[in-house]
Amino acid sequence: RKEVEQDPGPFNVPEGATVAFNCTYSNSASQSFFWYRQDCRKEPKLLMSVYSSGNEDGRFTAQLNRASQYISLLIRDSKLSDSATYLCVVRDWGGGFKTIFGAGTRLFVKA
Amino acid sequence: EADIYQTPRYLVIGTGKKITLECSQTMGHDKMYWYQQDPGMELHLIHYSYGVNSTEKGDLSSESTVSRIRTEHFPLTLESARPSHTSQYLCASSLRDSTNTGELFFGEGSRLTVL
Numbered sequence: 001r002k003e004v005e006q007d008p009g010p011f012n013v014p015e016g017a018t019v020a021f022n023c024t025y026s027n028s029a030s031q032s033f034f035w036y037r038q039d040c041r042k043e044p045k046l047l048m049s050v051y052s053s054g055n056e057d058g059r060f061t062a063q064l065n066r067a068s069q070y071i072s073l074l075i076r077d078s079k080l081s082d083s084a085t086y087l088c089v090v091r092d093w094g095g096g097f098k099t100i101f102g103a104g105t106r107l108f109v110k111a
Numbered sequence: 112e113a114d115i116y117q118t119p120r121y122l123v124i125g126t127g128k129k130i131t132l133e134c135s136q137t138m139g140h141d142k143m144y145w146y147q148q149d150p151g152m153e154l155h156l157i158h159y160s161y162g163v164n165s166t167e168k169g170d171l172s173s174e175s176t177v178s179r180i181r182t183e184h185f186p187l188t189l190e191s192a193r194p195s196h197t198s199q200y201l202c203a204s205s206l207r208d209s210t211n212t213g214e215l216f217f218g219e220g221s222r223l224t225v226l
Contacts, residue, residue, distance in 0.1 A: 032213040043201055043217035044154070087154075091213045099144075099215060103153035 001026060004102035006088050012108045017078045021105045023071040023088030032091035033064055035073050037084045038104065044087055047073075078109045114138050117202050117218035124192055125226050132187045132221045134202030143185040144215065145169070145177060146201040154201065160185055192225045199223070 006023045013019050025033075033050035048055065050062040050071055061074040071088055088102035115136040124130055136143065141162045146154040146169075156169030160179040174196070175189050185204075189196055199222045203215040 034213060041199075041222075043219050044215075045217070046214045049213065089213075097213070099156075099213070101154045 002103075003027060003100045004088055004090050006086075006102040006105050008103060008105060010106040010108055012110065013078055015078055015080060015109055015111055017109075018074065018076045019078055019107060020075075021073045021086055021088075021107075023073075023102055025069050025071070025088075025090045025100075027090070027092050028066075028069060030069075030090045030092050031097070033062075033071050034089040034091070035060075035062060035071075036087040036089055036101075038087055039084045044101075047086070075107075078107075080109050080111060083107055083109045115202065115204055115216050115218045117200075117221050119221060120219060121222050121224075123224045123226065126191075126193055128192050130189050130192050130223070132200050132202075132223070134185045134187070134218055135183050136185075136204045136216070136218075137183060138204060138216065139182065140204035140216070141182070141207040142205045143179065144203040144205075145175075145185070145187050146203065147171060147173065148199045148201060148220075150199075158187065192223075194225045197223060197225050 003026050035047040036044040037047045038044040048057050050064045054063045059076045063072045085104040085106045087104045090100045092098045118133045143160045145158040148154045155171035157173040158177040160166050166177050199220045201220045202218040205215050
């Protein structure tokens with residue numbers, strides 16, 4: 001079983017739609033959680049950190065459920081520019097911090 | 112914008128050649144990493160460094176080697192390139208763990224094709 005699992009998609013949605021991505025992680029002792037965005041043939045960039053209380057950044061909302069070891073990302077009012085791969089990232093402590101990337105969920109937003 | 116740079120961005124080379132992928136960062140970050148990523152696939156950590164003279168192998172076995180003689184510089188070397196080494200190589204850096212929010216800053220990547 002992979003340490004971080006995501007639905008690979010692709011998700012094909014029209015502009016203006018709301019889309020939700022899910023992610024599960026296997027290590028209950030995981031410390032920190034993030035969503036990164038990766039455009040086609042580009043490097044990953046941090047989209048937002050995920051806090052236990054949930055957090056929002058504009059149209060993006062991230063949620064964490066530690067009991068279920070589950071992370072989500074909600075995108076409201078999708079834009080064409082939101083088309084990308086969204087990577088769920090978990091940071092574990094094992095004598096040093098270890099960053100684990102999920103395989104990513106691909107999103108295509110169409111006009 | 113992150114101040115981490117990789118060269119070359121693209122490299123097409125024949126089998127058996129020695130190659131070095133350069134990575135430099137101007138943020139004073141202690142930790143640096145090399146990831147390998149095939150198209151449409153996840154990132155795999157192949158090397159990392161906690162600081163000068165520190166290098167460790169990552170989760171994915173790699174025939175490449177790295178060195179960290181200066182804080183800002185973390186080159187990756189393949190002594191004899193093979194077609195199986197064809198991939199994108201992404202360099203990243205982050206702050207020391209005690210002050211780290213967890214964010215990794217990535218370079219734009221080096222896309223290697225071995226014929």
